[in-house]
Amino acid sequence: MKVVLASCDRLPSGDGDEESFVAALERDGVDVSWQPWGLEVEADLVVLRTTWDYPDRLDEFLAWCEKVPTLANPLRVVRWNIDKSYLVELAERGVAVVPTAVVEPGAEPVWPEGEFVVKPVIGAGSRGAGRFTGHAEARAHLAALGVRALVQPYQSSVDAHGETALVFFAGEYSHSFHKGPMLAQGLAEAESGLYVEEKLRGIEPTPRQVELANQVLDVAAELLSLQRSDFLYARVDVVEGADGSPLLLELELTEPSLGFKLTTEEAASRFSKVVQAAASRS
Ligand SMILES: Nc1ncnc2c1ncn2[C@@H]1O[C@H](COP(=O)(O)OP(=O)(O)O)[C@@H](O)[C@H]1O
Ligand SMILES: [Mg+2]
CATH class of the missing domain: 3.40.50 (Rossmann fold)
Structure with missing residues (x-):
């Protein structure tokens, strides 16, 4: 094999x-x-x-x-997931998502109150993501990106609590890890040119986070006319909303880091088994 x-x-x-x-x-x-x-x-x-x-x-x-x-x-999954406007589709189907607006190039968004984030709809490793309060600065960033972008209110809980990444293999929950805040004021700088360096550690998710992540996978599978188990891997990144309830920041079905270094050997074995099962079906 x-x-x-x-x-x-x-x-x-x-x-x-x-x-x-x-x-x-x-x-x-x-x-x-x-x-x-x-x-x-x-x-x-x-x-x-x-x-x-x-x-x-x-x-x-x-x-x-x-x-x-x-x-x-x-x-099919990659095509759908590579463009973060899937967040709007998930929100329309009742998933608790960080409020997300999609802005076409050249268009003027309705700016959220207070701090907000502007990031390209297609992006990875925090590249092109910027945190702003001033509209002029944010407009300049949108123009510099020159592509469709997302505008979201900045979730200030991220400064204190970061985000929790819940990892699933073949639709089954495996493990979680924690990621610190990624955005200072202005634009995130990637030293490697590929991704902004992350501060990571293992974490146990709350039951509400697990519940949201399960809903996200169910709804995504339904949207794609697939079974949850058809997702060889999935990572659901959640943050805390203003009232403390979990909100989806990102569903990563394309090329997520899976945090094997932050968890037990069993997670690696679980992924190895689902990979072998998928390889033997192909
Ligand atoms: N609305 C937001 N509120 C707070 N932090 C955000 C927000 N959007 C993005 N971030 C920060 O920027 C990082 C990168 O954004 P994300 O949407 O995860 O894109 P990607 O990881 O694909 O580059 C997140 O890990 C988070 O720290
Ligand atoms: Mg992310």
Whole structure:
């Protein structure tokens, strides 16, 4: 059984988080290797991992995804999830989402009261995300982005409590980790050029967070006419709203970091098993 983990030229062997997962696959005798996206690839399963440079080469990335029949998550899921306006679709179906408006290039948004965030609809690693209070500054950022963007009120709970990432494998909850606040005033700077460095640790989610994450996966699966178990991996990032209840910030079905370094070996084994099951079905 051959499994390829898709990376990018700048991080050809991943970012170091997946060592325990790779070791678990190897223990089970799987031929597992890293390969930057864009090249021809043949494997029982090609798992999108650290493909984090795609926002700059989006058409090329999607064209490559189209040529990989054994892609996980599958192309249909990637196409839907790569554009953060899915947040509006989820909100319309009753999911508690951070209030989100989509702004077309050149359009003037209705600015939220107080602090707010402007970020491209297609983006990863906090790149292009800015935190503003002044409309002129935010307008300049929108113009500099030059693409469709999201405007959201800044959730100030993030400064104190950060966000919680709940990880699911084949639709089943696995583990969680915590991410500190990413945005100072103005625009987030990525030293690596790929992602803004994150402060991470393991965490136990609250029952309400788990409940929201489960709802998010159910609604997303329904929107895509899939079963939850069809999502090989999913990460649901939640923050605390003003009244303390959890809100969805991001549903990551494309190339989420899965936080293997922040959890137990069992999580790596669980993912290894679902990867092998998916590879044997393909
Ligand atoms: N509305 C918001 N309120 C508070 N913080 C935010 C908000 N939107 C984004 N952030 C911060 O910016 C980071 C990146 O934004 P996110 O929507 O997760 O995009 P991505 O991780 O895909 O770049 C988040 O981890 C969070 O720290
Ligand atoms: Mg994020």
